Amino acid sequence: MMRQYELVDRVRSYNPHADEAALNRAYVYAMQAHGLQKRASGDPYFSHPLEVAAILTDMKLDDATIIAAVLHDTIEDTDSTREEIDRLFGPAIGKLVDGLTKLKKLDLVSKRAAQAENFRKLLLAIAEDVRVLLVKLADRLHNMRTLHFVPLEKRARVAQETLDIYAPLAGRMGMQHMRDELENLAFKHLMPEAYAMIAARLEDLRQKNGRIIATIEEELTRELTARGIAAKVEGRQKQPYSVWRKMERKSISFEQLSDIFGFRVIVPNIEDCYRVIGVVHTKWAVVPGRFKDYISTPKPNDYQSIHTTVVGPGRQRAELQVRTELMHEIARNGIAAHALYKEGLRADRGGLSSESRAYQWLRRTIALLAEGDTPEEFLEHTKLELFHDQVFCFTPAGRLIALPRGATPIDFAYAVHTDLGNTAVGAKINGRHAPLLSELQNGDEVEIACAEGQVPPAVWESLVMTGKARSAIRRATRGAVRAQYAGLGRQIVARAFERAGKPFSEEKLKSALPRLARASVDDVLAAVGRGEMFSGDVVKAVHPEFVDERKPAATSTRQRGEPGWFGIKKASGLVFKVPGPEGESDRKSIPIRGLQGDLPVRFAPHGGAVPGDRIVGILTPGEGITIYPIQAPDLTAFDEQPERWLDVRWDIEEGRQEFFPAEIKVTAINEPGTLGTIATVIGEAGANIDNVVMKAISTDFREIIIDVEVNDLKHLNAIMQQLRARPVVHQVERVNG
Structure with a gap:
């Protein structure tokens, strides 16, 4: 000690x-x-x-x-x-x-x-x-x-x-x-076991090639000294984990690795770094595509060196890293090399130089935290940024953008500015039009085309590589959904004011916000659209003298049999009927506000709806009410008919095992047993298959539309997740989701 x-x-x-x-x-x-x-x-x-x-x-x-x-x-x-x-x-x-x-x-x-x-x-x-x-x-x-x-x-x-x-x-x-x-x-x-195997192989190579390493060190030192360059040459060998990771990433064997040995050349100044490269490239053959200049373009963690790979004495490939003494210190200790202890330096940054790129990256990462994501989301996209090697791309103006390997023009757009990413509709890479999902390479110049009013598709979230892009897409998607709820809420509230014989005014609604415990008019409208607030309460908040004879949807304490309850009756399909006298209603029910009479109620024809979905009802005179999930594309057909929209919500008793219709689309490999595998997953999950339609989309793949009956949204999501885990399944998505 x-x-x-x-x-x-x-x-x-x-x-x-x-x-x-x-x-x-x-x-x-x-x-x-x-x-x-x-x-x-x-x-x-x-x-x-x-x-x-x-x-x-x-x-x-x-x-x-x-x-x-x-x-x-x-x-x-x-x-x-x-x-x-x-x-x-x-x-x-x-x-x-x-x-x-x-x-x-x-x-x-x-x-x-x-x-x-x-x-x-x-x-x-x-x-x-x-x-x-x-x-x-x-x-x-x-x-x-x-x-x-x-x-x-x-x-x-x-x-x-x-x-x-x-x-x-x-x-x-x-x-x-x-x-x-x-x-x-x-x-x-x-x-x-893998560690021991690689460590043993590395030791064997060191014993076998030790003389070659010493020869290259001596020859390189002699060549540089003869040209007046005071250089320190150090031979080195890759670490076991670095070797393992490269073998895994490139799917190659130990024998196929060509750069296990490397050399560091440490010189007094930057000018000497480039002089060393001139000597090395004229003395030995260069391996094409292996030259990287991290001095003119440092890595985001402050790393600076020139990398090159040559075929040296004995036809041995060798990687060279050329750097100054200061660069070498920063390459070893990074941010710690900036942690200064001299008197008079800034202490508010913990002694860290504000010029440190690593510090700037850390600040950007913390900025993501301040944007309101959950801790799990924060960890997710921070890990995304931690784990990937980098590529360096440029804007048309020459600004350098560092991105994880595998990044796309979408990631690039969000790295430049969030608004650029949200409105991106196309890209040019090195002057040529390219898909937004193209993988970017080192040195690419990327130009993004935008369109005002564009909203990023939700699917982008699963396709991007950077945490910043994923977080921004998630926020934009949430904003779009919230806007949809607010639009629905606006129609419902306007209709409620019309029934009450009162004029609807956002200014008057704004003055009533304290009584509704909401910060903005949009918050009120979105709450109504989500079914969290009764439209009659909004009217009453603006006009306290108003008396609404209709009652809002019941909570779990409401008695079955009150007007507005619809029990499920299974006939030619799932149909809701108004119950008879009090006590005769089926226990399976959802509350629907503002309806009277014996109106049939059915689920949406494409995809149904399950507990856990936000739902709305669409009234069709002479036919009844159709229940849709709020995200159903079919609802766009009723955007201009707000009078047909009804405020509905689920009220399913906890723990009851009831079945509700949903529709999923499975893209699967065309091989014997595929349908059986899919059916087994659904059956073992405790769900029921009501109908199956299959069609060929290519020689190798089939598209299978399955009508399933499940307990709720959690049950449906679990089934879809289990299907995705099967090797024969390429993609699973909900039809109306």
Whole structure:
């Protein structure tokens, strides 16, 4: 375990002005606070914060970060309080320790909502002070180094969490050295056999090719020295996880990998970087398509280097990375290389340079959080941005846009501006018209065509690659649905005012908003459209003297048999009938307001409706009422006939197993047993098939329209999800959904 004087010496080795007294005070305080606590390894618990601090001293971080590392578990795991930390070490360090204390362990295997909320807290704490991230990553690194002491059932969860969140986050912050170690430690615990196999193969190659590596180093150094370039050449070998990931991504064997060996050439200045490339490219043959200049176009995590691959001595392929000493430091430690401890620098950003691209990415990520998405959605699109390699594209004006690999012009449009994405209708890539779903490549110039009033299709959400695009599409879709509810509500309210003999005025409705407990007129109209507010209540809020003799739809306390209840009778189809005398109504029922007489009620002919759907009724004189889900395309035929729209809603007793009609379209592979597989899934899910229509859409695929009877929307969605999981099923969608 590191001694007190050793901690001070480590900090003073790079910061002669370190606050020795504060470091000593933190060491003694934490040691006393943790007392006799033990780690899973049997070591004193106090050894853990010391090792975390040691990792951070290797990154040459400021006194406050080192002290926070020593104290980071005191509030959570001992009797220490935030007030005591503030009094002894100052509020700045107290805030750092408190930010770390609030973070609970993430659990990616279960409790998704809780885990997502914790990740939200993590990034919020980092946004206030990036040093929280540095301590958290160092804490995770030491925990991974000692993971073999943890019970077996917990190791896989911690390792997966590291691979899914912490390692990509370290990479995004430019901390490649830490990312490599986190990934390899996680890989070792998650797939020990694969790790052992690759590590053994790499060691064999190192033994076999060690002389070749030394030869290339010597020859390259000699060539550069002869041209007056003072360069340090370092041979290196890919890490096991990096090798595994490339084998998986490209579906190739270990023997097919051509760039296991690489070399770093470190020179004094940027001009020398390009001189090195000139020497290398004239000395050895270049592998086409493998030249990348990240000096003129840095990566979003601040990484800068020139990459090239050549065929060197012995016909051995070798990747070269050429960079300056400062670039090398940033490539290893990323955001930590910007964490400055000199006096007079900005402390409100945790000492982090505002020029850091990694910091700007972090700020953009936090901005997504402020846009009102749920924690689960926030985690989803943050992980999307964490996990993908990048491509670099340009606007016609030359602005650089970094996107995840696999991104489309839709992602590009949203990266430029949300309004551009929402109104996008077409794209040009390198001057040629291209589909909006084309995959973008490095260096593409993208031009987006727009149309005013355009709303992004909901299906785009599942096709885009960036979190920003997915979030914006989701919000736009919600806005469109809300506008549809508000439009329906406006028609219902206008009709209610007309029946009451009162003029409808938005100005008067605005003055009544406090009585309706809504912030805007649109909120009121959307609530009426969704069935959350009775139209008569809106009239009464504007005209308090108005008395509505009609009653709103009943709640669960309403007695069956009251006027307005319709029981389900199964005849030639599902038909609703007005009940007879009180008590004779069927228990299966939905309330329909404002109707009298014996009117037949039926479900929509295309797709039906199930409990859980928002529904409306359309009155057809002489025929009765047809029940539609609010999203049914057929409803557009009645947009100009508001007098036919009726306010209806479900009232199904909890737990009752009743069947309601729905229609799904399944696109499936044309092979023996496909229909049987689909029917088995539906039957095992407890649903009923009422009708099946099949047609060929190509030689290989069949389109199957299935009328099913299900309990509710949750039951229907579960069946569709189970169908999507079958290999023979290509696509499943609801007909009226």
